[in-house]
Structures are given as C-alpha cells and as structure tokens.
Amino acid sequence: xxxxxxxxxxxxxxxxxxxxxxxxxxxxxxxxxxxxxxxxxxxxxxxxxxxxxxxxxxxxxxxxxxxxxxxxxxxxxxxxxxxxxxxxxxxxxxxxxxxxxxxxxxxxxxxxxxxxxxxxxxxxxxxxxxxxxxxxxxxxxxxxxxxxxxxxxxxxxxxxxxxxxxxxxxxxxxxxxxxxxxxxxxxxxxxxxxxxxxxxxxxxxxxxxxxxxxxxxxxxxxxxxxxxxxxxxxxxxxxxxxxxxxxxxxxxx
Ligand SMILES: NC(=O)c1ccc[n+]([C@@H]2O[C@H](COP(=O)([O-])OP(=O)(O)OC[C@H]3O[C@@H](n4cnc5c(N)ncnc54)[C@H](OP(=O)(O)O)[C@@H]3O)[C@@H](O)[C@H]2O)c1
Numbered sequence: 150x151x152x153x154x155x156x157x158x159x160x161x162x163x164x165x166x167x168x169x170x171x172x173x174x175x176x177x178x179x180x181x182x183x184x185x186x187x188x189x190x191x192x193x194x195x196x197x198x199x200x201x202x203x204x205x206x207x208x209x210x211x212x213x214x215x216x217x218x219x220x221x222x223x224x225x226x227x228x229x230x231x232x233x234x235x236x237x238x239x240x241x242x243x244x245x246x247x248x249x250x251x252x253x254x255x256x257x258x259x260x261x262x263x264x265x266x267x268x269x270x271x272x273x274x275x276x277x278x279x280x281x282x283x284x285x286x287x288x289x290x291x292x293x294x295x296x297x298x299x300x301x302x303x304x305x306x307x308x309x310x311x312x313x314x315x316x317x318x319x320x321x322x323x324x325x326x327x328x329x330x331x332x333x334x335x336x337x338x339x340x341x342x343x344x345x346x347x348x349x350x351x352x353x354x355x356x357x358x359x360x361x362x363x364x365x366x367x368x369x370x371x372x373x374x375x376x377x378x379x380x381x382x383x384x385x386x387x388x389x390x391x392x393x394x395x396x397x398x399x400x401x402x
Contacts, residue, residue: 151230152223154178156206156264157237159185161340162288165376166234171197173384178219180204181237206237206264207256216268220275228281232383233272235265235310236288240342243299243349254302261306266313269330273317276328284383285330287314289393293334299354311393318391332393333379339369370396 153170157163158179167177167188176198179188184201192199204215223231239260242253269285276283292300293307314332321328337343337360347364351357363369378399382388 150176150226150228151232152176152178152226152228153232153234154180154219154223154268155234155236156180156268158188158201159183161342162335162338162372162375163234163236164188165372166236166380168373169376169380170232171195171199173380175232178202178223180206180215180219207259209259209263209267212264212267213271216271220271224275224279224281227279230282230284231272231276233268233283233285234288235268235285237264238288238290238342240300240303240345242302243346244353245299246301248353249302257302258306258309261303262309262313265310269313269317273321273328276326277324282327284328284388285314285317286379286383287311287330287332289314289332289334291334291336291395293332293393297356299349299356314393315391321390329388329390331388331390334393334395335375335379336370336396337363337368338372338375339364340372343369374400 153175155163155167155177158167159181164185167179168191170177171192174197179201182203182205189199202215202219204211206212237260239257241257242249265287272283287310289310290307292304293311297304311332314330318330321330346360349357375396378396382394382399
C-alpha cells in the first residue's frame, strides 16, 4: 500500500495533488495550518483513508512532534512506498534588501527550506531502518535559478532547496538505496501565492506589471493540470533522482 504526505494541501497546488492522489486510491496525509474540508469529503466518497494534521511549518518543535508521529503511524503499516510532497511555501517578504523585516525573512527560510530538510531527514532515516522505499518531491520554483528583484529571500530558499535535493540524491545513490528525491518547478499558477504577488508594491517588485498581465491575459496555469502532470511522473514516469523537473517538459514532452 502506498501512502502520500503532502505539506500545504489546504489550497493551491497541494490541494490539487491531494485530489489527484485520492483519485489514484492512495492514502493521503495532509499537513498545514488550516484544513480543507473538501478533501475529507472526496476521500469519504472514494472510500480512501485521509487524514489532516495541523502543523505550523515555521515552528521546528511542531514539525518534529508532528512528523515523528506521522512517520511512526505510516512506517509501522509496512507500506510499499511513501511519497513525500514538500509543497508548502511562502513568497513573502517581497521587498528589496535593506528594507526587509526580520520576522518574514526567518519564516520564509523555515517554511521553504528548513521544514523540507527536517522532514526529508526524518523520513529517509526511517526508510533506512525499515527498508521502505521513499520518494521525495520538493516543490521548488524558477526563482531558484533566476534572480528576481524583490524576491531575494524566496529565490534563496528555493535555490537552497534545489541544492539540498541534488545533494541528498547523490548520497542516496552512493548508499545504493531505492529512494528517489526530485525537485519540481510548477510554473506560474493561479493560486493565492499569485494574489499575494499582485498585491505587492511596484517599489518593492519591479516585475509587478508582468505578473498582473499573466492574470489579465489568462496565462496562469491551472493547479489541477500541473498536479496531474506531476502525479503521472511520480507514479508512472520513473523519475530520475536528483533531477529538478520543470512543468514545461512534462506538459510538452
Ligand atoms: N503559484 C505559483 O505561481 C508558484 C510558482 C512557482 C512555485 N510555486 C511553489 O508551489 C508551492 C505551492 O504554492 P501555491 O501557489 O499552491 O501556494 P498557496 O496557494 O499560497 O498555498 C500555500 C500552501 O502552503 C501552506 N503553508 C504556508 N505557510 C505554512 C506554514 N507556516 N505552515 C504550514 N503550511 C503552510 C498553506 O497552508 P495553510 O495556510 O493552511 O497553513 C497552503 O496550503 C510552493 O512551494 C510555491 O513556492 C508556486
């Protein structure tokens, strides 16, 4: 039996990944601060196990407590494979360096980078002890490889996530495990994160007009289509460990 853990499944891309996995009859554990009731309804209709666990991923003590418990519950069921989607993310602070406040800087790095590192470490440790296959999907961004003025913290956290992904994959290959760890860059999607971007100030973010135009011209990707392409890759595409996939190559192979 396969289990999936998805961080940030309450909305946006995470919600679409959860819906798609439930349709694939895979047990889903959703972790975020708020609960999406539609997911439990869908799981009930499909007769699939689903659980939401509340956790603030900017608090490392909560991460440790919640994921120790999640790992314990899953690994003792002898799963055939565990899929870990480190999807939760925050864009803020949108501001130029020199005008940044300390609290959102630290929150961004904790949610976007430290949480995926802590959770992946915990799951790979349990995978090693129990000989269970784990596939980790770290949701990154084009901003990891392109400097965007006003997004220095976001660019840095996602660049760090790419490097963590690639390094952990090399280590797993060296250890000759079955585990796979990939990055996934989903493209510009119509989610709350884009609303936050559009509500930023032009002084802080030079590309504001371009991002407003994406919405006006209907150029934003739908999360269901992005999630579908990702889940197909993970379940049937034999993903290459260490690679950072971009949605473009999955939609236009
Ligand atoms: N949208 C885009 O255009 C775009 C482009 C490139 C990459 N991405 C990446 O794609 C991923 C999903 O983004 P999205 O656009 O779907 O974002 P979104 O709609 O803003 O959703 C963000 C998710 O992260 C969770 N989250 C945020 N802070 C959290 C915290 N402190 N603790 C626990 N959960 C937290 C939220 O859950 P709660 O609020 O319930 O806690 C929510 O489920 C992110 O990693 C993002 O960086 C997005």
